[in-house]
Amino acid sequence: MTINVFDLDKTLIAKDIEYFFIYFLYKQSRVKKKILKKSLNYYKKYIKNKLNFNKYLKYFYKIFCKNKKKIQPFFKKIKKNIYKTTFALFKNKTHKIISTSSVCVFDNYIKTLFKSNIISTRIKTKNFKNYKVVNICKYLIKKKYKKIFFYTDSVNDLPMINFCNKSLIVNANFLFIKKIYSNKAINFIFLKTIL
Incomplete structure (x- = not known):
């Protein structure tokens, strides 16, 4: 089997679900452009196999905890992707x-x-x-x-x-x-x- x-x-x-979530928040004016850029840099490091996961996880959790209520509308976007x-x-x-x-x-x-x-x-x-x-x-x-x-x-x-x-x-x-x-x-x- x-x-x-x-x-x-x-x-x-x-999509990369985490970066897409940050982008979704940015479009709703929930995070600033510098956060979007920082998230993109993290994503590029991941693509190149150079990401420090411990540092990244702490960063992402901090943003997520402030935006938990946005997950449900975000997943309506995921369904289209x-x-x-x-x-x-x-x-x-x-x-x-x-x-x-x-x-x-x-x-x-x-x-x-x-x-x-x-x-x-x-x-x-x-x-x-x-x-x-x-x-x-x-x-x-x-x-x-x-x-x-x-x-x-x-x-x-x-x-x-x-x-x-x-x-x-x-x-x-x-x-x-x-x-x-x-x-x-x-x-x-x-x-x-x-x-």
């Missing part, structure tokens, strides 16, 4: 879970939207790079899955890609494609998605 593990940002949805292609694959799978580096503050909304369990990042339990492998192993300990099929867009997920039996690489950029092809042990296929 195979478990299908889906990344969230840029895999199931077309779901990738049709990967979501169709997701809906088709019986055995599935979302594994995301995104902060856990969105978990309940994501569970409702996708009708799925989720593994996400907390202050004491990170879920990125090698931590994704550790956390999925913990999740699967008492389950009878023999294979893992992983869906992701991110170069940060290379440890998980190496760990899984097969991976579907979504909308990969040049750096990611280069890394994938340089590792001949990886079993993968590429996919371009549409909204």
